[in-house]
Amino acid sequence: MPAALPPLPSLPDLPMDRLNNFATPVSWGITDPQRFQELMEELKTLFTPGYYMGDNLITWGRNLSAFEDPAFVQALSSNIQxxxxxxxxxxxxxxxxxxxxxxxxxxxxxxxxxxxxxxxxxxxxxxxxxxxxxxxxxxxxxxxxxxxxxxxxxxxxxxxxxxxxxxxxxxxxxxxxxxxxxxxxxxxxxxxxxxxxxxxxxxxxxxxxxxxxxxxxxxxxxxxxxxxxxxxxxxxxxxxxxxxxxxxxxxxxxxxxxxxxxxx
Ligand SMILES: C[S@@+](CC[C@H](N)C(=O)[O-])C[C@H]1O[C@@H](n2cnc3c(N)ncnc32)[C@H](O)[C@@H]1O
Incomplete structure (x- = not known):
């Protein structure tokens, strides 16, 4: 790698057998928030690991790279308003x-x-x-x-x-x-x-x-x-x-x- 490149925060070597999950009730355009939250709880039991629920996004079986990057986890969590x-x-x-x-x-x-x-x-x-x-x-x-x-x-x-x-x-x-x-x-x-x-x-x-x-x-x-x-x-x-x-x-x-x- 050319020496002039700025160093990026390093990524850890990841285990094969551990995935993060993320779920928050914060999404938009939901007519029945209570029912939505009940369904979210049920979905957690149906999904394979690596699920992300929030911000109008529901997906599962993903790496959730954001949460595998320690520098990002720190930057995100220290800035939550x-x-x-x-x-x-x-x-x-x-x-x-x-x-x-x-x-x-x-x-x-x-x-x-x-x-x-x-x-x-x-x-x-x-x-x-x-x-x-x-x-x-x-x-x-x-x-x-x-x-x-x-x-x-x-x-x-x-x-x-x-x-x-x-x-x-x-x-x-x-x-x-x-x-x-x-x-x-x-x-x-x-x-x-x-x-x-x-x-x-x-x-x-x-x-x-x-x-x-x-x-x-x-x-x-x-x-x-x-x-x-x-x-x-x-x-x-x-x-x-x-x-x-x-x-x-x-x-x-x-x-x-x-x-x-x-x-x-
Ligand atoms: C969704 S917020 C920005 C959130 C921010 N990017 C973040 O990541 O947290 C949208 C902002 O755009 C500003 N905005 C919208 N139209 C604008 C304009 N024509 N000139 C200046 N600011 C504007 C609003 O005042 C508001 O603060």
Whole structure:
């Protein structure tokens, strides 16, 4: 391996006879939560080991790689702010794996849609804040959600300062407060190796792609948090499919609800 490559957290040698299981009642769009939980308990008795239930994902007989990676388990568990943060472990692990790839490219890290900063912090902590040498830019309105009546629980005056405080010891993190795409005018990297777009609305995400896509370096990772989610999020897939089609790309749809594209 060339000496210049940054070391990735090491993976243990795994036994053949032990698998992790993960189950949380945190999923969305369930009409009868009590019945759902009863069924989850029953499913546990029917499944072979290696099951994951949560975040609208039910699967079994899997390696659950996320939970086999000690650095990730530590980064995930030390950053949990609410039950959703635990439920979306598989999504978070895909961010970390994307980061392992993007770390080794020219270009900065960017997250559009930061909220509490848990996505950014989990990725950096996976590598270790001293070892993570890439600038990481985070864009959000923070104190309010731009879509009316869509505020997340902690979106109120003062959130920006609270998130800044969370990153007080992380000089590589640059948080930019404002409405996207206008806030790119406050600062924006010339080269992007990792782009996580999580704005929960098609208009903002397309505007972000318009602004940043040409800055994504060849091999750069673009992760779209809601691409494969249906319901209100379906508008994002519809818009993003057309946008990427026009550029000769097909988004990889993931069972986690995310989508990703690797720039050529
Ligand atoms: C789902 S949250 C982000 C969660 C975060 N990525 C994580 O991993 O924890 C979506 C965020 O997008 C922000 N947002 C949506 N549209 C925006 C826009 N046009 N400009 C700036 N922020 C926006 C909201 O304020 C909200 O905090």
């Amino acid at each position: 609410n039950p959703s943060d635990e439920a979306i472990a598989w999504r978070r692990y895909l961010l970390v794996c994307s980061a392992c790839h993007a770390m080794q490219l020219d270009g900065d890290f960017v997250e559009c849609g930061v909220y509490l900063g848990t996505g950014i912090k989990t990725v950096i902590d996976y590598f270790g804040k001293q070892r993570f040498g890439k600038p990481f830019w985070g864009y959000d309105t923070f104190d309010y959600h731009p879509a009316a009546n869509h505020n997340f629980a902690e979106q109120r005056a003062g959130l920006f300062e609270k998130v800044q405080q969370r990153f007080a010891d992380y000089p590589q993190v640059q948080l930019i407060k404002g409405f996207l795409p206008d806030s790119f005018a406050q600062g924006c990297p010339d080269k992007v190796a990792y782009l996580h777009i999580d704005l929960n609305n098609a208009e903002g995400e397309i505007a972000t792609l318009e602004h940043l896509w040409d800055r994504v370096v060849p091999g750069g990772m673009v992760v779209l948090d809601d691409y494969e989610w249906a319901g209100v999020y379906r508008a994002q897939k519809r818009a993003e499919d057309q946008w990427f089609q026009a550029r000769g790309y097909r988004v990889f749809p993931l069972p986690t609800g995310q989508g990703f594209v690797i720039k050529r």
